[in-house]
Amino acid sequence: MEKFTMLIGGIQGEGVVSTGISLMKALSRKGYYTLCERKFSSRIKGGNTHIIITVSEEEVTCVESTYHVIMAMDQESIDLNFHQLRQDGILFYDQELQVSENLSGNKKVIPLPITETAKDQGKSFMKNTSVIGFLGKMTGFAYDELEEIIKNAYGKKGQETLTQNLAVLKVAYNNDSFDSTMAPSFQHKKGKAKMMMMGNEAIALGAVMAGCRFMAGYPITPASDIMENLALYFPQIGGKTVQTEDEVAAIAMTVGASHAGARSMTATSGPGMTLMGEGLGLAGMIETPIVVVDAQRAGPSTGMPTKTEQSDLSFLYYAGHGEYSSIILSPSTVTECYEMTVEAFNLADQYQCPVIILTDLNLSLSPQTIDAIPFENPPIQRGLFASETFLSSYKDGGFPRYKITENGLSERALPGIPGGQHQVTGLEHNELGRPSDNPDNRKKMMKKRMLKTEPLKNRNEIIVEDQLNGKTLFMAYGSVYGVLKEASKRSESDVDIARIRQIKPLPVDQIKKLMAQYDSIVVVEENFNGQLAQIIRQETDRTSDIVSLTRYDGNNFTIEEILDEMERWCK
Amino acid sequence: MEMMDYGNGLNPTWCKGCGHFSVLRSLQTAAARMNIPREMLAVVSGIGCSGRISGYMNAYSFHSVHGRSLPVAQGIKLANPELTVVAAGGDGDGFAIGTSHTVHAIRRNINMTYIVMNNQVYGLTKGHVSPVSHQGFKTKTTPEGAVDMPVDPGLLALGSGVSFYAQGFSAQQDELIELIKKAIEHPGFSLVQVFSPCVTYNKVNTYQWFREHLKSVEDIRNTDSSDYIGAVELLKETKGLCTGVIFQNKEKKCYEELHQETKESNLVKETPQISEELFQQLTKKFSL
Numbered sequence: 001m002e003k004f005t006m007l008i009g010g011i012q013g014e015g016v017v018s019t020g021i022s023l024m025k026a027l028s029r030k031g032y033y034t035l036c037e038r039k040f041s042s043r044i045k046g047g048n049t050h051i052i053i054t055v056s057e058e059e060v061t062c063v064e065s066t067y068h069v070i071m072a073m074d075q076e077s078i079d080l081n082f083h084q085l086r087q088d089g090i091l092f093y094d095q096e097l098q099v100s101e102n103l104s105g106n107k108k109v110i111p112l113p114i115t116e117t118a119k120d121q122g123k124s125f126m127k128n129t130s131v132i133g134f135l136g137k138m139t140g141f142a143y144d145e146l147e148e149i150i151k152n153a154y155g156k157k158g159q160e161t162l163t164q165n166l167a168v169l170k171v172a173y174n175n176d177s178f179d180s181t182m183a184p185s186f187q188h189k190k191g192k193a194k195m196m197m198m199g200n201e202a203i204a205l206g207a208v209m210a211g212c213r214f215m216a217g218y219p220i221t222p223a224s225d226i227m228e229n230l231a232l233y234f235p236q237i238g239g240k241t242v243q244t245e246d247e248v249a250a251i252a253m254t255v256g257a258s259h260a261g262a263r264s265m266t267a268t269s270g271p272g273m274t275l276m277g278e279g280l281g282l283a284g285m286i287e288t289p290i291v292v293v294d295a296q297r298a299g300p301s302t303g304m305p306t307k308t309e310q311s312d313l314s315f316l317y318y319a320g321h322g323e324y325s326s327i328i329l330s331p332s333t334v335t336e337c338y339e340m341t342v343e344a345f346n347l348a349d350q351y352q353c354p355v356i357i358l359t360d361l362n363l364s365l366s367p368q369t370i371d372a373i374p375f376e377n378p379p380i381q382r383g384l385f386a387s388e389t390f391l392s393s394y395k396d397g398g399f400p401r402y403k404i405t406e407n408g409l410s411e412r413a414l415p416g417i418p419g420g421q422h423q424v425t426g427l428e429h430n431e432l433g434r435p436s437d438n439p440d441n442r443k444k445m446m447k448k449r450m451l452k453t454e455p456l457k458n459r460n461e462i463i464v465e466d467q468l469n470g471k472t473l474f475m476a477y478g479s480v481y482g483v484l485k486e487a488s489k490r491s492e493s494d495v496d497i498a499r500i501r502q503i504k505p506l507p508v509d510q511i512k513k514l515m516a517q518y519d520s521i522v523v524v525e526e527n528f529n530g531q532l533a534q535i536i537r538q539e540t541d542r543t544s545d546i547v548s549l550t551r552y553d554g555n556n557f558t559i560e561e562i563l564d565e566m567e568r569w570c571k
Numbered sequence: 572m573e574m575m576d577y578g579n580g581l582n583p584t585w586c587k588g589c590g591h592f593s594v595l596r597s598l599q600t601a602a603a604r605m606n607i608p609r610e611m612l613a614v615v616s617g618i619g620c621s622g623r624i625s626g627y628m629n630a631y632s633f634h635s636v637h638g639r640s641l642p643v644a645q646g647i648k649l650a651n652p653e654l655t656v657v658a659a660g661g662d663g664d665g666f667a668i669g670t671s672h673t674v675h676a677i678r679r680n681i682n683m684t685y686i687v688m689n690n691q692v693y694g695l696t697k698g699h700v701s702p703v704s705h706q707g708f709k710t711k712t713t714p715e716g717a718v719d720m721p722v723d724p725g726l727l728a729l730g731s732g733v734s735f736y737a738q739g740f741s742a743q744q745d746e747l748i749e750l751i752k753k754a755i756e757h758p759g760f761s762l763v764q765v766f767s768p769c770v771t772y773n774k775v776n777t778y779q780w781f782r783e784h785l786k787s788v789e790d791i792r793n794t795d796s797s798d799y800i801g802a803v804e805l806l807k808e809t810k811g812l813c814t815g816v817i818f819q820n821k822e823k824k825c826y827e828e829l830h831q832e833t834k835e836s837n838l839v840k841e842t843p844q845i846s847e848e849l850f851q852q853l854t855k856k857f858s859l
Contacts, residue, residue, distance in 0.1 A: 240836075
């Protein structure tokens with residue numbers, strides 16, 4: 001089967017998204033991979049929302065921009081999306097809607113009794129069950145399989161609700177508006193063990209497996225799920241989440257908890273990140289490990305809270321006043337969100353500095369089928385701690401928390417351990433942590449803090465996919481990488497693609513090697529200035545070979561757009 | 572333990588006669604009387620003259636950033652509930668840049684203590700109006716005299732639902748020591764506001780001025796400290812100029828009680844491994 005893409009649209013608050021997710025889960029159980037994109041407005045009820053689902057036998061890395069099927073429960077879903085329907089596609093719509101006669105062209109337009117079935121058999125708000133009946137049949141499910149889905153969804157909501165929903169399902173399923181030629185034939189089979197997950201959930205799970213037991217945060221789209229998930233996990237495993245008064249407090253509390261020795265994190269998006277500049281600098285100055293997630297959305301200011309963008313990078317690269325070391329990791333897939341969160345905690349502890357996990361709205365919020373994350377307690381590296389015996393020799397104070405060492409890393413002593421008493425301060429300080437503005441000391445301490453992450457520049461954190469040895473390399477991170485991957489599969493050009501997993505410190509040596517290998521590197525990113533490209537140019541002192549390809553309208557690049565660019569670069 | 576055991580031998584940078592010396596000594600003495608092991612004491616301060624207090628303690632001390640002593644201190648306490656955590660800062664920290672943290676720390680009621688060293692002026696920036704300066708107070712930024720109404724720390728704390736609120740005076744050290752001790756002993760968030768005169772930039776609210784204006788709560792109160800309305804009236808009647816335990820609600824459950832914290836609530840212990848069974852439980856919502 002080729003990739004199959006359907007859009008389900010309706011009024012926000014009517015369960016459009018959960019309907020889509022139910023179908024995705026059911027298809028994933030049958031061996032398919034799915035990925036969805038949710039389009040929603042910044043309001044709770046009312047307004048249009050739609051979910052676009054791409055289904056394939058192979059891993060899906062981005063949602064397609066043209067659809068085989070639109071299932072419209074409201075007029076806006078048609079108005080907004082009909083032009084994206086493929087020529088051979090079908091628009092199904094609730095027959096209650098007034099659909100203009102001249103809409104169709106060659107495309108098939110079929111009214112369905114969505115509301116009517118719900119109303120007749122149950123209640124009008126059971127429209128979602130109608131939709132599952134119609135779409136479930138189309139995607140090859142037997143009736144009893146769909147019955148299971150409905151039982152799982154409504155089993156706990158009372159016998160009457162369940163009975164009515166099942167009645168709705170039955171009538172919808174048996175509606176004869178479909179025939180088998182309308183959709184590709186779905187060959188259900190049992191595939192590898194899979195999970196349905198989005199980036200934020202993977203980050204929360206990664207944090208738990210990395211031993212993070214403290215999270216302070218302030219709700220914000222599109223990062224809140226991380227706190228929500230940890231708030232569910234921590235009571236089961238012994239950990240604490242705090243919803244603070246603001247992001248300034250969230251990061252300060254994270255710094256406090258980490259200083260005390262707990263692996264700690266916070267998560268936010270652009271507006272919160274701006275406020276967290278203060279805490280990042282504090283953690284940088286006192287060399288306290290913290291992990292901060294920035295799920296980027298369109299800025300500046302409040303921007304477009306429900307739209308994706310990758311425009312916080314320039315700010316984060318230099319975040320806060322003064323200079324200090326920090327690490328920016330940039331996962332591109334849900335699985336990487338999981339793995340790199342574990343890595344973030346290890347790096348934070350080893351290098352005693354803030355680590356930022358940079359995602360974007362689409363990566364953070366798009367549920368998708370992934371190969372199941374296997375159970376494994378990952379290796380934990382907590383960095384340098386002074387031994388208790390060593391500390392006991394300092395019973396009257398004098399433990400050198402900021403001892404100057406060759407690699408800039410010094411041993412920590414956690415509150416509660418006798419002999420380790422010391423001061424930490426956001427003021428410049430000496431080896432004992434005491435305030436000092438002595439110029440020699442300042443130089444030593446600056447070098448200690450600035451150079452300690454230097455070895456990370458040697459990591460090969462740019463992953464080039466299936467090298468074709470072309471002359472051009474397309475590079476991206478976050479959800480944009482998924483689009484590159486799909487485009488590259490379809491492209492007949494010999495353009496190579498890569499994802500970058502660590503932006504700060506930038507893997508300069510590796511990039512220089514790539515520059516020697518390719519005529520041009522096209523950095524594909526979702527912001528106005530081409531921020532990643534700018535950073536690469538600056539860090540490598542090269543301007544000519546780095547080309548920027550940007551989009552900043554709140555939507556992901558489309559596969560077609562990237563394909564066109566790839567063809568252009570091939571000539 | 573003696574008071575001296577909690578010092579680190581550094582000479583404070585405060586001006587001669589600064590009220591903060593007394594706060595430092597009082598904190599050290601209270602810790603000594605309570606026999607708090609030095610390694611179990613975390614002192615977190617903000618920025619300003621007052622912020623320096625943590626740097627003179629032999630304890631795990633944390634000189635944070637302006638206004639943020641409370642979130643940092645709460646983070647430390649939540650991570651390691653076995654520590655005695657004291658946050659300290661000035662009136663700018665507590666009632667200007669960090670006001671919201673003060674209100675929310677009170678609301679959260681974590682078992683810790685917050686000492687506000689109130690001198691009604693920004694000393695370290697060399698004399699600027701503070702959120703608790705009286706109207707008419709002349710500074711470099713208010714040459715015509717302050718116009719804004721001062722914040723009323725006591726009513727702010729009571730209005731936010733504080734479970735322990737006391738006021739002390741640097742020149743009454745014996746009382747201050749006992750107030751800090753009671754505050755630390757209180758199971759929940761305790762706030763001690765100390766009138767701690769600035770001898771350099773506040774020529775109005777001087778030691779002499781406080782001696783003339785301050786009344787002892789014990790002398791004027793007709794109810795006990797658990798009487799909320801009585802506490803409000805006391806602050807109204809004295810215009811806030813009184814010392815002693817103004818209010819204490821021993822019944823109010825603190826964060827630790829509400830969350831049923833146990834020894835296992837210490838998050839600093841060695842990273843526990845997640846069992847396969849637990850992993851399955853955590854990932855159940857993702858399984859198909």
